[in-house]
Structures are given as C-alpha cells and as structure tokens.
Amino acid sequence: MRSVIVGAGLVGSAVALELARRGEEVTVLERAVPGAEASSAAAGILAPRVEAHGDTLVRDLGVESLGLYEDWVSGLGADVGFVRCGAVVATDSAPDPDARPLRGAALEAVVPGLSVAEAWWLPDEARLDTRRLVGAVHAAAARAGATFRTGAQVVALEEGAVRLSTGERLRGRVVVCAGAWTPKVAGLGELPVRPVRGQLVALGGRPAFNPVVFGAGGYLVPRADELVVGSTMEEVGFLRGVTAGGMIAVLSQAVSLLPAVGALPVLRQWSSFRPGSPDGQPLVGRTAQGWVASGHFRNGVLLAPLTARLLVAAMLDDAPLPPSWRPERFGRE
Ligand SMILES: Cc1cc2nc3c(=O)[nH]c(=O)nc-3n(C[C@H](O)[C@H](O)[C@H](O)COP(=O)(O)OP(=O)(O)OC[C@H]3O[C@@H](n4cnc5c(N)ncnc54)[C@H](O)[C@@H]3O)c2cc1C
The missing domain is CATH 3.30.9.10 (D-Amino Acid Oxidase, subunit A, domain 2)
Known part of the structure; x- marks a missing residue:
C-alpha cells in the first residue's frame, strides 16, 4: 500500500527515505519548500547528554539516535558537516x-x-550543518524512489486518505510529519503539539x-x-x-x-x-486516523534517524515503539 507523508521537513523526509529503502511506494506532500521550516533553521547540535536534563529515558533514546548518525549520513551521498566535536x-x-x-x-x-x-x-556529542542535511535527506529519499509534491497543503485526514486544499483526495497509509503545524491537520485527533x-x-x-x-x-x-x-x-x-x-x-x-x-x-x-510537546518528547505512533511523527521539540535533528527507523519498523513489521513516545499518552487523542 502506498504511504502518504504530510510534511517534508527532516522528519518527513527521513521517514520517506526509510520507507523507500524498504521498497515501499511513498508520496510526500509539502505545502511549501521541503526542509525550509524548523529543520533547516536548527543549529544542528546532537547533544543528548546535555538536552536530557537528567531524564534517563530521553538521554538513552537520544544516545541511541546519535549512535545511528555515522552510518545514516554516510549513506546519504553528501557531506553534511557531521563532526564528533564534543x-x-x-x-x-x-x-x-x-x-x-x-x-x-x-x-x-x-x-x-x-x-x-x-x-x-x-x-561524544556532535554537530552538523542542518542546511546541508535537509537537502541531502530529501535528495536521498527522491533517489530511493519517494515522490515529493510541493504546493500540496493537506487540510484533513479522512478514512485512509488525505484531503488537500484543492479538494483532491489521496489514498494511502498516512503519516503526519507536519512539525509545529501538526494539530492544524483536521481529523488527526487532539495532539498537544x-x-x-x-x-x-x-x-x-x-x-x-x-x-x-x-x-x-x-x-x-x-x-x-x-x-x-x-x-x-x-x-x-x-x-x-x-x-x-x-x-x-x-x-x-x-x-x-x-x-x-x-x-x-x-x-x-x-x-x-x-x-x-508538553513533556519535551516526540509523539510517534498510530492514532485513530493514521500515523504521526511530530513534537520533536529541541531534538528533532538528533532524533530523526531513530524516529524513521522505529516508526517504519512499527508500520511495516508491527514492531514496538518507545512507550514514552506514544501519541495518546496525554489522554486527549
Ligand atoms: C531555532 C531552532 C533551533 C533548533 N536547534 C536544534 C538542534 O540544534 N538540534 C536538534 O536536534 N533540533 C533542533 N531544533 C529542533 C528541530 O529543528 C525540530 O525538532 C525538527 O526540525 C522538526 O522537524 P519536522 O520535520 O517535524 O518539522 P519541520 O522542519 O518544521 O517540517 C514540517 C514541514 O511540514 C510542512 N507542513 C506543515 N503543515 C502542512 C500541511 N498541512 N500540508 C503539507 N505540508 C505541511 C511544513 O511546511 C514543513 O516543511 C531546533 C529548532 C529551532 C526552531
């Protein structure tokens, strides 16, 4: 079944890349310019031990994601300025x-x-140039077979489909990666992003x-x-x-x-x-109408490779996601 991703920030493009590498058909709908929002604005710090502020769960997931980084960026085919600088x-x-x-x-x-x-x-903390990273992940996902449509504003989720501002409906397995704008997509449920x-x-x-x-x-x-x-x-x-x-x-x-x-x-x-997000952790998982990966707050660049890997494993293999990332943990979804 085709996957339809809403939003081509770093999270949406990373999920698209992972799905395309697994042989899935992927369409990414982006209302404006891929990567032009929080993802390219970010400073590019990959520092789970600093950003955790004593929360061991946040620290451990961040350290796990940072551990994926060398392999992830070396598979992008571009220099993104990744340095284990401390x-x-x-x-x-x-x-x-x-x-x-x-x-x-x-x-x-x-x-x-x-x-x-x-x-x-x-x-062991690291840094990279986010402007280069968003371009590299977008290009790698496109090379792997993902289709990116720009000027495509999604207004609502419907039964197994998204509705665009033009009225067009696109069917598929929907994943909302719309960053800070996630709650504006009608039908996703009340998510506190x-x-x-x-x-x-x-x-x-x-x-x-x-x-x-x-x-x-x-x-x-x-x-x-x-x-x-x-x-x-x-x-x-x-x-x-x-x-x-x-x-x-x-x-x-x-x-x-x-x-x-x-x-x-x-x-x-x-x-x-x-x-x-209210607890600083992302909302990644299934909701009533589709999948979501949002709310990455100060650590979306750090967590992008782990988010993509775990979300796609949950979508395709029914693998578990970290309970601390469950979208419904705030009881409002
Ligand atoms: C100033 C600043 C500094 C930061 N520094 C760091 C850092 O050093 N390290 C770190 O790990 N993180 C950092 N972050 C956090 C990080 O940037 C975010 O967590 C991450 O980029 C979120 O990625 P995203 O793809 O979810 O969102 P975004 O990059 O914002 O992408 C969302 C995309 O969805 C699109 N979209 C929205 N609604 C719709 C719709 N209805 N239809 C179609 N498309 C839609 C948008 O146009 C956008 O392209 C920083 C953030 C900021 C603002």
Missing part, C-alpha cells in the same frame, strides 16, 4: 554522569577565551574552536565558516520574525560566555518554530 558545558553542576571537569590550560586549549574558569566536557519560536544568529569568521559550547542560557555552534549562536524559547504562537529583544538575549549570552564574539560581524539572523 561539547563544553559551562554550568556549575555536571550535566550528565559522563561529563568530566575541564579547567585551566586544558579548557583554554579546547575553547580559547571562554569567560569561565571551569566547565564540563562531553566527548505547539509552536515554540527560536531565534538564531550567524556570525562571520572561521571559529577558533571545534566543540559546541553551552552556557546556562544558550549555545555557540561552530561551523566551517561561521559561528551560530542561539537561541530563544518563545511562546508567541506562529508569529514569525526576528526581534530586537531576541537578538539582545542571544547575543548577550554569547558575548558573556565568549567575549571575543562581540567583535564578530553579523552575517544573518532567522527564526522558526520548534514543534513543542
């Missing part, structure tokens, strides 16, 4: 049991000019350090030719844009963490909407 975390308490203290000359050697004397080191705006800034120059650096209120992410600093967490609905207050928040935390950042030129700034 993370430096400038907080008072250890972010994770694996974190080791880093201070003095050792800290200065890893990140020159940091404003703190002590930090924590996590060697909400937009959480994040603003980011890219600064010029080749960064003098390799790891991702976390402070209490934000992060610095080196890329080949720029430094990305972020990010705000704003409950403003779908209000698009970059604000003076957002830029002040992002840049001031970056400068207080690494004063030399203040001299760097601003290249560009942008924002997008994380698909937030």
